[in-house]
Amino acid sequence: MRLPINCARLNASDLKMSMPSKCSHHAPANVAALADGILAGDRTVLAQGITLIESTAAKHRDSAAALLQRVLPHTGGALRVGLSGVPGSGKSTFIEALGLRLCQQGQRVAVLTVDPTSSRSGGSILADKTRMAGLSHHANAFIRSSPAGAWLGGVAARTREALLLCEAAGYQVVLIETVGVGQSESEVCSMTDFFLLLQMTGAGDELQGIKKGVIELADAIVVTKADGANRLRAELAQSEYNQVLSLLHPAPSIWQPQALTCSALTGEGIDAVWQLILKCKRQRTRSGVFESRRREQNVDWFRSLMQQQIIADFNLQHASQIKSVAAQVRCGQLSVALALQQLFDI
Numbered sequence: 001m002r003l004p005i006n007c008a009r010l011n012a013s014d015l016k017m018s019m020p021s022k023c024s025h026h027a028p029a030n031v032a033a034l035a036d037g038i039l040a041g042d043r044t045v046l047a048q049g050i051t052l053i054e055s056t057a058a059k060h061r062d063s064a065a066a067l068l069q070r071v072l073p074h075t076g077g078a079l080r081v082g083l084s085g086v087p088g089s090g091k092s093t094f095i096e097a098l099g100l101r102l103c104q105q106g107q108r109v110a111v112l113t114v115d116p117t118s119s120r121s122g123g124s125i126l127a128d129k130t131r132m133a134g135l136s137h138h139a140n141a142f143i144r145s146s147p148a149g150a151w152l153g154g155v156a157a158r159t160r161e162a163l164l165l166c167e168a169a170g171y172q173v174v175l176i177e178t179v180g181v182g183q184s185e186s187e188v189c190s191m192t193d194f195f196l197l198l199q200m201t202g203a204g205d206e207l208q209g210i211k212k213g214v215i216e217l218a219d220a221i222v223v224t225k226a227d228g229a230n231r232l233r234a235e236l237a238q239s240e241y242n243q244v245l246s247l248l249h250p251a252p253s254i255w256q257p258q259a260l261t262c263s264a265l266t267g268e269g270i271d272a273v274w275q276l277i278l279k280c281k282r283q284r285t286r287s288g289v290f291e292s293r294r295r296e297q298n299v300d301w302f303r304s305l306m307q308q309q310i311i312a313d314f315n316l317q318h319a320s321q322i323k324s325v326a327a328q329v330r331c332g333q334l335s336v337a338l339a340l341q342q343l344f345d346i
Helices: 030-038 043-054 057-074 091-104 160-166 211-215 226-250 268-289 289-317 317-331 336-344
Strands: 016-018 079-085 109-115 125-127 139-146 173-177 194-199 220-221 260-261
Touching: 030 043, 030 057, 030 160, 043 057, 043 079, 043 160, 079 091, 079 268, 091 109, 091 173, 091 268, 109 160, 139 160, 160 173, 194 211, 194 260, 194 268, 211 226, 220 226, 220 268, 226 260, 260 268, 268 289, 289 317, 317 336
Parallel strands: 079 173, 079 194, 109 139, 109 173, 194 220, 220 260
Antiparallel strands: 016 125, 125 139
16 A cells, blocks of 8 residues: 655554454443444544444443444435546545535545455555544544455455444435445445546556446546546547447436546536535436335345354354364365265254
């Protein structure tokens, strides 16, 4: 992960390394007090609540569920926007420019970012606040970085729950920045109202219309860094992406995705992107799609958590059998297919 050049100016609280630890999470003694603090908009308590729901410790499960249940009636009021893009496309810079613009207009903005986790050490460098220094110090903003862990799809395992806590705390816009691996980031679509894909010049052409992947999920594509000598190339890329989108989303439809350009450096195009997001919300609200998508997302969330629980319970109940079968697979005594058959015949 790219870090700021002048690291000597960073505070220890700005650059945080997340490493696996059995004692890294502590459940609060009073869930009711925690819920009250979140509903009062206390950013410190909100951070504590997210820490609780992200805990993988079994002893924290009931407290996390109780907290979500208490704040649930106060959720759903925010506009949820997912942002993805390849590394280097300027996601953090764009989020800071957009977030500051909204905060200056009086809106409260929460940013949930997901950092990749090392497959060797299990750690993540949670340094997004250092790349959003201006936004992180604004009174109307809240930024939370979470490790992706082994969770696929570009988000963390508890991003949905963190989103709900931010809504309960009174944030009117929640921006979710994904890991940024490209074609596989689809999970964010199942928890947001608008999916924004950031692209760089030279990152694709009409062939992307055949590849599809994450591009066909986007509600809009923004070609970033459209300034200086790169502006003409950005406008050319915009034209190419609009051709791609016209192939993937033939009219008529409730929402026709389109490509825009912007420069987070100069601020040009940032307002246009936000107005496009609001236009999409208005159209989907009038047609009833907005609420129906929210309801389907709740079902997706339920199914996702159900799958997690089934896998966790199975691993716990059959730990010794799994270890034995895995050992036989390792030494070549059993094929993988036969090993799975034996395991599920238990």
